[in-house]
Amino acid sequence: MSARPTRGAIGRGTDFDSHDFSRPSRHSRPRTKERPDYSDAPxxxxxxxxxxxxxxxxxxxxxxxxxxxxxxxxxxxxxxxxxxxxxxxxxxxxxxxxxxxxxxxEPRRTVLNRTADDTDPTERPIVANADQLMMVASLADPPARPGMIDRVLVAGYVAAVAPIICLTKSDLTDPAPITELYEPLGVPIVICEPGSDLSELKSMLASKVTVLVGHSGVGKSTLINRLVPDAERRTGHVNDVTGKGRQTSTSVVALRLPALEGRIADPGWVIDTPGVRSFGLSNVSPEAILAGFTDLAEFVADCPRGCNHHAGAPECGLDAALAGGELSPERLVSFRRILDAVDRPAYENG
CATH class of the missing domain: 2.40.50.140 (Nucleic acid-binding proteins)
Incomplete structure (x- = not known):
């Protein structure tokens, strides 16, 4: 008579490592905490x-x-x-x-996260080990939304990923209103249009891992197809009624950039992400949001102790800067809109 298989035995044909499933019998010695060493694995x-x-x-x-x-x-x-x-x-x-x-x-150097919206507690990692975060926004069709740009910049600062702003479709409208809004931050701003020279942008991306984020329809896939000619990323159009683009990229994908002439080093990578309608920051602290608005730092230095910087906060330095003409209303509104969304309890309690 053949012996019965022991309880908990693993059937044949499984695709798993045997040491991952070593389950000792009731009377055997306790399993050790020793783990397999994969340091030599490719x-x-x-x-x-x-x-x-x-x-x-x-x-x-x-x-x-x-x-x-x-x-x-x-x-x-x-x-x-x-x-x-x-x-x-x-x-x-x-x-x-x-x-x-x-x-x-392997341990990640950086992780870019987002939540579905500002009420969603679940943080979703998007990309690991990126060096740069390029926010792609179109100047028209659809127009750039400073609130979205600010959110992505904040996420980049929190992730310790260097930000870049790329403004597309400059042939349709003047980029000055947007560039004037963000030049005080010292963030690199690239302006491009169909057929424009991308040599400056290519130099910024060389030897770096750069993740691209933006609304649907802003020209992100078109830009990637110019940077990586064999990428063949699908492009879409903007709905004339809603003013919103149709999402064409449905998954995150990393693409190696072509080597630049005269450069031997790694040409770098770009990571394309699906177009997003919103960029939640529910797990970001108010302090991190303020750090993302680097142009506001000098104005809050003299705020009273415990100032939460919301609208109506007594003697807030931001309001004083606004009244003195040192701070634009657009920047303050954008900052407080994000702050109100993620710091609602503090806002409601004053």
Whole structure:
């Protein structure tokens, strides 16, 4: 008579590491906390995610190729996002119909997060290990929205990612009202239109990982297609009635930039993200919001102790700067709109 399989035995044909499922019997010694060492496993950069499958660029001394991978159960609920540097086992050849397995995620240098809106407590990581955050806004069709630009800048400062503002469609309207609003921040501003020279922008992106964020219809995909000619990102149009663009990019994807003439170093990466209608900051502190508005810092230095900087706050330096003509009403309104949204209890309690 054949022996029965022990309780908790794992069936054959599973695609998991055996040590991830070592379940001792009731009378065996307790399981140790020793974990497998994957330091010698090949590593790669996650450049795309699609329904539980991860596209990874594997780079080594003697090879560079893409492969498809799944997430190992040992990672648990920890998400794997575009930009992550990961360790892999399994079939890492990249051949058709093969799968590698992501078994480890390297510590992230930076993480860009957002929430669905200012009432959503769930923070969603968008991109890992980015160096720069480029807010793409069109000057017309649809017009630039300073409130959205401010939110993305705040998110960039919180994530310790250097911000850039890119204004498209400058052939349709004068960019001066927007540039004058943001020049005091010292944030690089790039202005472009169809067919314009992108050499300045390419130099800013060289050797960096830059994530692009913006509303649908602002020309983000068109810009990426010019920066990476073989990207073939779909472009859309703006609805004449609503003034809103149709989302054409449906997933986050990392694209390597072409090498610049005369440069040997890594040409850099751009990460395209789907167009967004809103950019929630529910988990961002009021102090972080103020840090994002660097042009306001000098005006709050003399605020009374405990000033929350909301409208109606007694002797707030922001109101004094506004009355003295040192601060534009648009900047103050934008700052307080974000502050009110994420700091509602303080606002309501005065």
């Amino acid at each position: 590593s790669g950069r996650v450049i795309g995610v699609d329904r539980g499958r991860y596209r990874v660029l594997l780079e080594g001394r003697e090879y560079t190729h893409e492969l498809t991978a799944t997430k190992s159960r040992r990672i648990g609920r920890k998400g794997v996002i575009v930009g992550d540097v990961v360790r892999l086992t399994g079939d890492t050849s990249g051949r058709k119909d093969t799968l590698g397995r992501i078994v480890e995620v």
